[in-house]
Amino acid sequence: MPEEKVILQVKNLKRYFNVGKNQTLKAVDDVSFSIYRGETFGLVGESGCGKSTLGRTIIRLYGATGGSVRFDGADVHGKMSAAQSHELSRRMQMIFQDPYASLNPRMKVMDIIAEGIDAHHLAKSAQERAQMVVDLLEVVGLQEEHANRFPHEFSGGQRQRIGIARALAVNPDFVIADEPISALDVSIQAQVINLLKKLQEERKLTYLFIAHDLSMVKYISDRVGVMYLGSMAELAESRELFDNPLHPYTQALLSAIPLPDPDLEQSRSRVPLQGSIPSPINLPECCHFCSRCPKATEQCRKEAPKMVEVKPGHFVACHLMKSPQA
Amino acid sequence: MTKTEIPQELFVKAEVDKEAREHIARPNLTAFQDGWLRLKKNKAAVCSLFILIIVILLALFGPVFAKHTFFDTDYSQIYKSPSAAYPFGTDQFGRDQWARIWQGTRISLLIAFTAAFIDLFIGVTFGAVSALFGGKVDAVMQRIIEVLVGVPQLIIVILLMMVMPAGIWTIVLALSITGWVNMARLVRAQILKLKSQEFVLAARVLGTSNREIILKHLIPNTVGVIVINAMFDIPSAIFTEAFLSFIGIGLAEPNASLGVLINNGYHVLQNFPYLLIFPALVIILIMVCFSILGDGLRDALDPRMRQ
Numbered sequence A: 001m002p003e004e005k006v007i008l009q010v011k012n013l014k015r016y017f018n019v020g021k022n023q024t025l026k027a028v029d030d031v032s033f034s035i036y037r038g039e040t041f042g043l044v045g046e047s048g049c050g051k052s053t054l055g056r057t058i059i060r061l062y063g064a065t066g067g068s069v070r071f072d073g074a075d076v077h078g079k080m081s082a083a084q085s086h087e088l089s090r091r092m093q094m095i096f097q098d099p100y101a102s103l104n105p106r107m108k109v110m111d112i113i114a115e116g117i118d119a120h121h122l123a124k125s126a127q128e129r130a131q132m133v134v135d136l137l138e139v140v141g142l143q144e145e146h147a148n149r150f151p152h153e154f155s156g157g158q159r160q161r162i163g164i165a166r167a168l169a170v171n172p173d174f175v176i177a178d179e180p181i182s183a184l185d186v187s188i189q190a191q192v193i194n195l196l197k198k199l200q201e202e203r204k205l206t207y208l209f210i211a212h213d214l215s216m217v218k219y220i221s222d223r224v225g226v227m228y229l230g231s232m233a234e235l236a237e238s239r240e241l242f243d244n245p246l247h248p249y250t251q252a253l254l255s256a257i258p259l260p261d262p263d264l265e266q267s268r269s270r271v272p273l274q275g276s277i278p279s280p281i282n283l284p285e286c287c288h289f290c291s292r293c294p295k296a297t298e299q300c301r302k303e304a305p306k307m308v309e310v311k312p313g314h315f316v317a318c319h320l321m322k323s324p325q326a
Numbered sequence B: 001m002t003k004t005e006i007p008q009e010l011f012v013k014a015e016v017d018k019e020a021r022e023h024i025a026r027p028n029l030t031a032f033q034d035g036w037l038r039l040k041k042n043k044a045a046v047c048s049l050f051i052l053i054i055v056i057l058l059a060l061f062g063p064v065f066a067k068h069t070f071f072d073t074d075y076s077q078i079y080k081s082p083s084a085a086y087p088f089g090t091d092q093f094g095r096d097q098w099a100r101i102w103q104g105t106r107i108s109l110l111i112a113f114t115a116a117f118i119d120l121f122i123g124v125t126f127g128a129v130s131a132l133f134g135g136k137v138d139a140v141m142q143r144i145i146e147v148l149v150g151v152p153q154l155i156i157v158i159l160l161m162m163v164m165p166a167g168i169w170t171i172v173l174a175l176s177i178t179g180w181v182n183m184a185r186l187v188r189a190q191i192l193k194l195k196s197q198e199f200v201l202a203a204r205v206l207g208t209s210n211r212e213i214i215l216k217h218l219i220p221n222t223v224g225v226i227v228i229n230a231m232f233d234i235p236s237a238i239f240t241e242a243f244l245s246f247i248g249i250g251l252a253e254p255n256a257s258l259g260v261l262i263n264n265g266y267h268v269l270q271n272f273p274y275l276l277i278f279p280a281l282v283i284i285l286i287m288v289c290f291s292i293l294g295d296g297l298r299d300a301l302d303p304r305m306r307q
């Protein structure tokens, strides 16, 4: 891929938390990937594997313990002027998981959506500000009269759309959607997904779409990264990943999704995941998946596998994989 | 069982207009109107508010309308039972209990409100600074609180009363030295909780300045906790003051506070019970009403509590 197509480059990113004395929780450990302009990058993994931490470190809610994040060439954690930093916060936005916790219960929808407009002085008058909010409400399928309501008067799906309108108000280029639908009813999920897709086309947005459910990611993503305990296990184009999963963890995840065809569902083989996810505190140097991997070897318990490009665009971190050149 | 046939034609697709589907039926209200409406629905809280207003009015104007001042003695009228001339009777010096009780209520309320206000001011500032700065500042400030909590309040108060002249301001100071700790802890906990809430994260992602985050997100969501805690601070200050006066280290004669009056009545309980009953009733009314009102306010101030 040519360089100018890359909008976000994450390189060896680390984010550790100190929990208690001499205990480090490596929530994100040495993760590298790039996101291309205009695409949707899906990020999947079990609960607690560090997806939110990764997203929040990219958007600077958390500082990086190591590594770098480049957005349009600029190091987001590096030194920059206050004005540059402020502009960056306009261009990168986030949609949150919990539609109940992500809206201030004491603010009216008008002020919630206008928060970014105010912070970046995008409206010249109160009238223009109100008009912008009304337009945004319309974009996400709500009405003008909703502007004077408080968040708790809305349903989960409506609230999530308010959150989307708030993020869109500042005209971002890149949006991190942190499990935007996992707290919603199944019937509403498709509605929100379709809205996100429509907005992406209309506004040329780039998405980092976080989910713990592979099936939704398959539908919306161009490329998918699979995370396990703070590191990236496999990364490939969406179709390639689903047709040809190489990492034992991805295989296990995929085999857990029921197939729509009952005959296929009957005959397919399952690779069940044994045991539970180990604690991420003070992990030893090893392949983090080794405690549950059916194919684990001695080597897996001693050293962590490196990401190798097995096929063009298909990266796997597993000792069983040999890069084509090697 | 009989089977009823429903012909296909009877089924009509219900058309829901898109606008109507997103419609919300509640009328539009400001936060204040909304809170007031909900408080009004709570009968016990409204009653308490009403009683408190009457007690406060009596405390302010009761002594003014009395025929005698609270320190006038009249040795021909000692230990008179309640009558038209002396609605609450008289004490061992023939002082008008009516004047003394409202004067005592006035002093008790003055002490309680001042102490609650000081607690509020110090507690909110301390808690907010501790939570907002975090890190080392927070650690040091938390140690200070732990030390203060470790020393029993009564010991501090008694020591203080011994070195300072007995009086209203000594009691206020004694109450405030440790009284703000609770408020500081609550405010700190609330702000810490809010700081990691997604709507505050969203504000940071949007580039909202720290000042705006404090003004628009943190303070409005902490006001409820502050008001309610202050509401519970008042009865507890009244009680502590009464307790100090009762054990004899509070206000001194001829000054009156509810505690002084109760102490006085307690000594002659068997012969002249009205000397104890009336001040005790007033103190109970004040404490119970403040607690019920505090509870009602907690519910009323939370927009999520309404149906």
Ligand SMILES: Nc1ncnc2c1ncn2[C@@H]1O[C@H](COP(=O)(O)OP(=O)(O)OP(=O)(O)O)[C@@H](O)[C@H]1O
Binding pocket: A017, A018, A019, A025, A027, A045, A046, A047, A048, A049, A050, A051, A052, A053, A054, A212, A280
């Ligand atoms: N502020 C923090 N302090 C300490 N540990 C944290 C903090 N935030 C996250 N963690 C830990 O880091 C790990 C990753 O958390 P994270 O929220 O990123 O997971 P996730 O993949 O988003 O999970 P979920 O699907 O449940 O949202 C977890 O073990 C979590 O306990």
Ligand code: SF4
Binding pocket: A247, A248, A249, A287, A288, A289, A290, A291, A293, A294, A295, A296, A297, A300, A305, A317, A318, A319, A320
């Ligand atoms: S490196 Fe070893 S333990 Fe890890 S996924 Fe590959 S085979 Fe399994």
Ligand SMILES: [Mg+2]
Binding pocket: A051, A052, A053, A178, A179
């Ligand atoms: Mg998460």
